[in-house]
Amino acid sequence: MSQRRVAGVPPDPPDASPALPTDRVYEAVYAAVIDQRLPPGTRLREEELAQAFAVSRTVVRQALHRLAQDSIIVLQPNRGARVPEPTRRDGEHVFDARRVVECEVVRRLAGKLSAAQLAELRALVAAEERATRSQNKQEAIRLSGRFHLELARLSGNPIFLRLLEELLPTTSLLMALYKAPGEPMCVAHSHRRLLAGLERDGAGAAATEMRRHLNEIERSLSQPASPAVPALRDVFRAYRGGGT
Structure with a gap:
């Protein structure tokens, strides 16, 4: 298990972003999964995330690995990262x-x-x-x-x-x-x-x-739905800025 920042609550975007770029990406993706801005099955492409947060792909890759370790997302060989689709x-x-x-x-x-x-x-x-x-x-x-x-x-x-x-x-x-x-x-x-x-x-x-x-x-769980998949740049618009 990675050392997730334990704040007790999901962050209030965009003001509560952590100082470190990797933490900022991690917390934003975590919060977006929690509040359903990232629907199940959404592909998390490194290049798109790097552009959305104005950080390097290395920073994004580090954050995605931490998220996968904490079971927030899944990483698949040759297929990249995506939001899970729980059964x-x-x-x-x-x-x-x-x-x-x-x-x-x-x-x-x-x-x-x-x-x-x-x-x-x-x-x-x-x-x-x-x-x-x-x-x-x-x-x-x-x-x-x-x-x-x-x-x-x-x-x-x-x-x-x-x-x-x-x-x-x-x-x-x-x-x-x-x-x-x-x-x-x-x-x-x-x-x-x-x-x-x-x-x-x-x-x-x-x-x-x-x-x-x-x-x-x-x-209250009933029949499977098919949530629309948004563009990552729109999901994370409020988090853009800071860090490389």
Whole structure:
């Protein structure tokens, strides 16, 4: 596993870009997979990415190798890099793992979050609700992932956080492939119920609510879709600049 920058949340483009060019490319591709700007199956051509980020192909190659090591993309001999296309069986494995990790996360957090931490989580849910109401799909997806990552960060176990950072991109790709158009990645009111459980209920009840929430997401997967594949220069326009 490569040493991914563990910030606890996906970056807010374009202002939060890391200083190093390789990190900048890595984080931008990671975020684009999470918020479904890079659909499953998208080819990640080195030359296009180098132009999109105004960096060398060497920098792009280094970032792609790190992304492949972290299972965010796949690298195939003589075929280059592409965004994975997870199967429904892959989805079963992902949600099994998420239930193990995230149910334990909320079990540990139940009744132990400070007023400030609860307020921060409520602010994330409120922002997700605003994005959903305004039909800003990409922002709603990003905030949903951020909510789950923030819970993992608050657990104090960096391994939980790292595991979830690796599971979220595949979850997002599954949503792009199998979720009915127009439905959000998570339902914000489910996040509100989770918060209420963390604040007032015991560890067992909080874990039960998280399991119900993840089961709800998994059940929403339906028929395969065919997302449109965008031009890389358009996907990463906001990240262009800096580094060689």
